[in-house]
Amino acid sequence: MAMKREESQQTYLNKLRQRPDVQAVLVLPVSDLLVPFRDGAFYLVVVNQPQAEGKIRRLHIQGRVVMEQQISTWQLEKGAVSGLDERLAALLWRADIVWDKDGYMKQMKIRLSRLPVALQKKFICREYSQLLRFFHETKEFLQQGLILDAHHALIQSLHSWARLIVYEAGEHPQAALWSQVKQMDSSVFKLYEELSINGEALEKRIELLVLAIEFWITSKVKESVxxxxxxxxxxxxxxxxxxxxxxxxxxxxxxxxxxxxxxxxxxxxxxxxxxxxxxxxxxxxxxxxxx
The missing domain is CATH 1.10.10 (Arc Repressor Mutant, subunit A)
Incomplete structure (x- = not known):
């Protein structure tokens, strides 16, 4: 049975390689967090036709689920210059190259891994503005006594702050964002940890973090904008x-x-x-x- 599955999947890959529009084929590890199932495979098919952008298929190959998402080379070229959709970027960085015509995808992965200075400034500015918005919501909910809503807004504030820190380091945010931030800024990681697992009353935890975030926001205006x-x-x-x-x-x-x-x-x-x-x-x- 295992041999039939292997042959069936190999036939599927061979068909992709023979298509003139296919530039590369990548696969995500089955153990990857972004794979929505375990008994199957998730393929990214890079094609040189712009109209194929976003096309996705769910296939069944001898009892196994195969997800196929198409990406156009035009989409990748644009992403290398102005930024790629983050979910798609995460898929690409974690996927292994199965087949690569002319080494295109290997070079594209290198280009996408670099964060141009212009994009870095834009992303920092975006995350700072989002941090401001969620922080204001946190304070308003707190003043109204809406503690759970304040907690939710504060989590979003910290998430934007974490992403900003990653961009400041010249990197792209990963799916395991807080594990990434822990290596870059342990103080911000500890604030998130305090909010999540500290035994104090929730309102008190929120009030303490509001003071810390407000100080950082005020001190980082010029660099962030x-x-x-x-x-x-x-x-x-x-x-x-x-x-x-x-x-x-x-x-x-x-x-x-x-x-x-x-x-x-x-x-x-x-x-x-x-x-x-x-x-x-x-x-x-x-x-x-x-x-």
């Missing part, structure tokens, strides 16, 4: 909020610009200005970078 400041440096004069939010470098970056603007105003990194009144009498404010 470098990406946004560089965007603002691209033109002289003030920016309307709408201009910044819809800037091509920001629009799809999942950065909470209004929250960052408030924080940058508090730290006097930018200055608020008022534009000339419009026809309806509104006085719209904007911001200008202080040099």
């Amino acid at each position: 470098t990406f946004l400041m560089e965007v603002m440096e691209s033109k002289a004069g003030p920016w309307r909020l709408e201009e910044l939010v819809n800037h091509p470098a920001i629009v799809d970056a999942q950065i909470d610009v209004p929250l960052l603007i408030d924080k940058m105003l508090q730290r006097q990194l930018i200055q608020e200005v008022v534009f000339t009144e419009g026809a309806n009498g509104d006085r719209e404010s904007g911001v200008i970078l202080l040099r």
Whole structure:
């Protein structure tokens, strides 16, 4: 029976190799956390057709489940420049190469493992803005006496903080994020540990972590918003909020610009200005970078 399964799977792989559009085939280890089953296989098939992006199939080969997810070379090339979807990136880094035409995937894995400085700044800015948002939610829920909601928001705050630390180290977040952070910043790991397993009352644990996070947020504003400041440096004069939010470098970056603007105003990194009144009498404010 085992031989039939092996032959069947080998036939499946041979068919993939013979397809002219297939560039590479990768497989995830069965023991991997991202594999949703144990009696089967998860294949990533790299093809040179953009329209195949995201295509996924669930196959049955002699009693075994085989998941096949297609990835286009165009998607990978774009990801090497502007960042890859994190789940897909995690799959690629952990997958083993089964077949690789012209060594394409081996080189692509090397390219994707590097975090370009421009992307690093963008991702740090994104995670900092998410940290701010969840931190504000934590404080609001805490003030309202909604302890479990405050706990949930605080967990999300710590998660964004952890991801930011990983990006600062020039790496990509892994599935076992806290194991990764433990090697990079033990103090942040211990804060997460305190929240998770400390025997004190939950409200008290949350209050202590709020103080620690608030101090870090305040001390790291300038370094964390470098990406946004560089965007603002691209033109002289003030920016309307709408201009910044819809800037091509920001629009799809999942950065909470209004929250960052408030924080940058508090730290006097930018200055608020008022534009000339419009026809309806509104006085719209904007911001200008202080040099």
